[in-house]
Amino acid sequence: MSAIGKFLASTAATLAMGVAGLTATAPVHAQQAPQVYCASNDNRFARCQVPWRDAALMQQMSKTRCIRGQTWGFDRNSIWVDKGCRGQFGPAFGGPSYGGPGPGRPPGWGATQQLRCESRGGNRQLCRVNLDRNDSVRIVNRLSGADCREGRSWGWNRDGIWVDQGCRADFVIERLR
Template identity: 50%
Template structure:
């Protein structure tokens, strides 16, 4: 498959033609973090465009608000995977009635650090509706959400020397 044409939205984001209705091109220019506005619940990598590797959870991912992020030179075409964010199905509406087991709503505290200013993913189940916050910054480097740290359902990531004690506040929301 070839990229037929691009309709430019900004220098870093473009609608990708030929990859379906909901696809975008997102680029990390000069190996910097970049956020591309989507509103997707999840995304999948359709085609890598860069020489730098695009690895989910390391050089690209989907933020809590539905935006795709790229970092460290990753450039790719991404497509929507999993529908748009919004309220989940209520009782009797296809949710299957599944609920997390006992102790789900227990807060989890841990340290996650970027050693040698490198990206690190600390795996912890944040879950749907969970929240992550810094309890105590350990590093001399400032920890700035969305720039040097962030999270998704799979865990917390840190980069560029950020080290902190985090708390995951897991709450189940229907």
């Protein structure tokens, strides 16, 4: 056997022993969800692409408050920030964009509710539903030709979901119990 062959055989044997040792003795640690830094520098609007269905603010990095629907939001697989909001963002509830309700959801993951909310004649409309800060709201079906952009033509607060500027859509509310 050549020197290269002996080296490769020795390396493979060492790796096999190391992997066997790791699987037998290494502790299992929870995998940390990926995070993305997104910043509104000089109070300018910015967008950061992510592969998630929804995002959560993990850590605010600015003096300006980062408020979902006002200074940051999520639409079309991207986080948008504005008016000086800077922060670390991660997937909402730890789920990747391709993930369903399976792994990655925390214990106590609750029910979903669907609601249609429509801005008629371009006017602002509040569709009343009790929402909690731990709830997640997203569009599942846009019904209008008008753009539905979170923080601009739709948003939510504890009183419900609001739409404006002709936005009409079906929304899903995911609740933690």
